[in-house]
Amino acid sequence: MDPSISIKDLHLSFGAVEVINALNLDVGQGEFLVLLGSSGCGKSTLLNCIAGLLDVSDGQIFIQGNNVTWEEPSRRGIGMVFQSYALYPQMTVEGNLSFGLKNAGFSKTEVAERVAKAARILQIEPLLKRKPAALSGGQRQRVAIGRALVRDVDVFLFDEPLSNLDAKLRTDLRAEIKELHQTLRNTMIYVTHDQIEAMTLADRIAIMRGGQILQLASPKEIYNRPNCKYVADFIGSPSMNFLAGALSTEADGTVRFTCPSGVFSLDGYAFDAPVRGGEGWLGIRPEHIASGAEAASRAIQLDATVRLVEPLGSDTLVRVMVADQSFWVRMDGRTEVREGDPLPIGFNPGRCNVFDKTTEARL
Amino acid sequence: MADMTSTLSGPRGPKPRKVLSRNNIMIYGSLIVVSLYYLLPLWVMVMTSLKGMPEIRMGNIFAPPVEITFEPWVKAWSEACTGLNCDGLSRGFWNSVRITVPSVVVSIAIASVNGYALANWRFRGADVFFTILIFGAFIPYQVMLYPIVILLREMGLYGSLTGLVIVHSVFGMPILTLLFRNYFTSLPEELFKAARVDGAGFWRIYFQIMLPMSLPIFVVAMILQVTGIWNDFLFGVIYTKPDLYPMTVQLNNIVNSVQGVKEYNVNMAATLLTGLVPLAIYFISGKLFVRGIAAGAVKG
Numbered sequence: 001m002d003p004s005i006s007i008k009d010l011h012l013s014f015g016a017v018e019v020i021n022a023l024n025l026d027v028g029q030g031e032f033l034v035l036l037g038s039s040g041c042g043k044s045t046l047l048n049c050i051a052g053l054l055d056v057s058d059g060q061i062f063i064q065g066n067n068v069t070w071e072e073p074s075r076r077g078i079g080m081v082f083q084s085y086a087l088y089p090q091m092t093v094e095g096n097l098s099f100g101l102k103n104a105g106f107s108k109t110e111v112a113e114r115v116a117k118a119a120r121i122l123q124i125e126p127l128l129k130r131k132p133a134a135l136s137g138g139q140r141q142r143v144a145i146g147r148a149l150v151r152d153v154d155v156f157l158f159d160e161p162l163s164n165l166d167a168k169l170r171t172d173l174r175a176e177i178k179e180l181h182q183t184l185r186n187t188m189i190y191v192t193h194d195q196i197e198a199m200t201l202a203d204r205i206a207i208m209r210g211g212q213i214l215q216l217a218s219p220k221e222i223y224n225r226p227n228c229k230y231v232a233d234f235i236g237s238p239s240m241n242f243l244a245g246a247l248s249t250e251a252d253g254t255v256r257f258t259c260p261s262g263v264f265s266l267d268g269y270a271f272d273a274p275v276r277g278g279e280g281w282l283g284i285r286p287e288h289i290a291s292g293a294e295a296a297s298r299a300i301q302l303d304a305t306v307r308l309v310e311p312l313g314s315d316t317l318v319r320v321m322v323a324d325q326s327f328w329v330r331m332d333g334r335t336e337v338r339e340g341d342p343l344p345i346g347f348n349p350g351r352c353n354v355f356d357k358t359t360e361a362r363l
Numbered sequence: 364m365a366d367m368t369s370t371l372s373g374p375r376g377p378k379p380r381k382v383l384s385r386n387n388i389m390i391y392g393s394l395i396v397v398s399l400y401y402l403l404p405l406w407v408m409v410m411t412s413l414k415g416m417p418e419i420r421m422g423n424i425f426a427p428p429v430e431i432t433f434e435p436w437v438k439a440w441s442e443a444c445t446g447l448n449c450d451g452l453s454r455g456f457w458n459s460v461r462i463t464v465p466s467v468v469v470s471i472a473i474a475s476v477n478g479y480a481l482a483n484w485r486f487r488g489a490d491v492f493f494t495i496l497i498f499g500a501f502i503p504y505q506v507m508l509y510p511i512v513i514l515l516r517e518m519g520l521y522g523s524l525t526g527l528v529i530v531h532s533v534f535g536m537p538i539l540t541l542l543f544r545n546y547f548t549s550l551p552e553e554l555f556k557a558a559r560v561d562g563a564g565f566w567r568i569y570f571q572i573m574l575p576m577s578l579p580i581f582v583v584a585m586i587l588q589v590t591g592i593w594n595d596f597l598f599g600v601i602y603t604k605p606d607l608y609p610m611t612v613q614l615n616n617i618v619n620s621v622q623g624v625k626e627y628n629v630n631m632a633a634t635l636l637t638g639l640v641p642l643a644i645y646f647i648s649g650k651l652f653v654r655g656i657a658a659g660a661v662k663g
Contacts, residue, residue, distance in 0.1 A: 074560060
């Protein structure tokens with residue numbers, strides 16, 4: 001099957017600044033793709049290019065097999081939801097929903113039908129006669145989604161749609177967007193800097209940095225097998241613990257990792273390719289570190305001292321020191337630890353991620 | 364036994380404010396002095412215009428009239444002579460209306476579209492165009508007086524109201540375009556993007572999305588233009604002829620006539636009459652004016 005959206009060798013520069021550089025991306029039919037990255041990585045710019053709101057410097061964009069590189073935004077078969085909702089303030093909800101349809105020259109009955117259908121799906125029927133100013137943030141965002149919905153398009157573009165909402169509402173609407181996707185089965189591209197949104201919503205996540213996609217994979221893959229140190233560091237909160245050290249291969253084939261905190265055998269770690277040696281990073285997530293009595297059952301064990309305790313209720317985040325190296329450890333919420341306590345920690349090489357020191361690529 | 368929840372003695376609730384504090388005396392004192400300073404001339408004008416000439420000759424200009432007469436107002440409006448015409452300021456008033464209304468409408472219509480295009484449709488050369496336009500705001504009018512005379516003569520519009528309307532519209536362009544551009548830039552860009560995704564074109568976005576959101580800035584532009592064009596003297600005296608002189612030019616001709624008795628009361632009434640239109644406009648829409656200026660000033 002053809003991809004729903006296909007981006008070929010896309011370049012975009014503002015003057016001398018390259019914002020997007022030779023980007024290639026295929027999004028499958030009905031796929032939920034999340035563009036994730038810190039601010040300034042080009043994710044919103046890429047979305048605007050797909051929407052046709054920015055002219056590209058070079059490259060092509062295909063939507064449903066049509067080359068839309070020079071097409072007007074309204075004729076690309078997309079609907080877009082913006083961070084600030086961008087509802088037309090002087091129109092009622094109904095007016096907002098029907099504006100695009102009227103522009104496209106639909107008949108009155110057709111417009112009314114589509115608006116009613118979208119309002120039913122999003123449960124905003126009682127609000128149709130209100131102005132946006134009389135709506136709450138969550139209702140406004142629903143109307144904004146409705147505006148994309150009535151257009152009956154194949155592709156939905158979301159530009160950080162939940163960033164302006166408070167935490168609780170964000171969680172609710174996130175689930176609603178996921179349900180919407182399960183009902184409609186449209187292709188959706190969703191831009192966010194929030195990794196929780198990315199992990200929960202996405203079929204695939206594209207992690208962007210400097211106008212390029214570093215890794216494009218399922219949330220599980222991104223979390224468990226990040227392909228470079230930046231991705232490993234970016235995903236997860238608190239972020240992955242890194243140890244700098246040297247890799248060496250023994251005669252029997254086991255790889256040893258030597259760092260100031262000790263020498264560990266990486267037996268059980270699946271290397272992408274055989275390593276000969278050299279400098280590297282050993283990364284381990286806070287939630288994959290066992291502590292206390294449990295630590296004894298792990299292959300790698302260290303003696304640490306508690307430095308900082310952050311109780312979150314469900315979990316407790318603890319920062320511990322092993323010699324000069326600090327580790328974040330996620331512990332059970334009921335654990336009682338205090339600053340200065342000695343705490344044995346341990347982890348298995350199978351849960352680690354090893355990166356090359358210079359290229360920062362996964363080994 | 365004392366209630367555990369009761370508050371202790373000492374400061375509680377809103378802090379009391381002294382009405383006659385030193386700060387208040389300073390603020391209101393200086394405000395009163397400044398307002399008096401600005402209101403005094405107006406007071407003198409209104410009082411003088413309501414007095415007869417004998418009473419004026421007695422001297423005390425601050426005193427209210429002993430005998431109120433509206434004769435000077437009537438004379439200023441419909442009897443005062445300028446040159447050969449003796450139908451008062453009324454002729455100039457209607458000339459000014461015929462100059463101001465089309466000039467204001469045309470200049471605002473063009474400038475708002477200019478500003479909208481510059482703010483939202485980043486066309487090629489937009490920055491250069493804008494720079495040239497703003498540069499125009501800094502060139503003194505006097506430099507261009509004579510070239511415009513020739514231009515209008517060549518177009519056959521010299522000495523006509525149409526010519527003057529064109530001149531006013533053109534000279535209003537730089538500052539109005541700047542005003543509108545800044546206002547439209549301050550509107551959320553995502554609205555414009557959403558409208559484009561919704562398939563609206565240049566004019567539809569302008570009329571259905573941008574216009575309804577820009578009442579304050581239109582009021583600002585209207586006030587600037589009405590006062591500016593109504594109060595204009597230079598262009599009016601140069602590009603029209605006596606029959607078509609605007610009110611300001613006529614006022615000058617009445618007040619500055621060197622022959623006969625100086626009728627101070629008529630002069631005062633005529634001046635007040637001329638100033639009434641901009642004043643009325645300002646008082647009707649003053650609140651919107653402040654809001655629009657503030658909105659336009661946020662983003663440059």
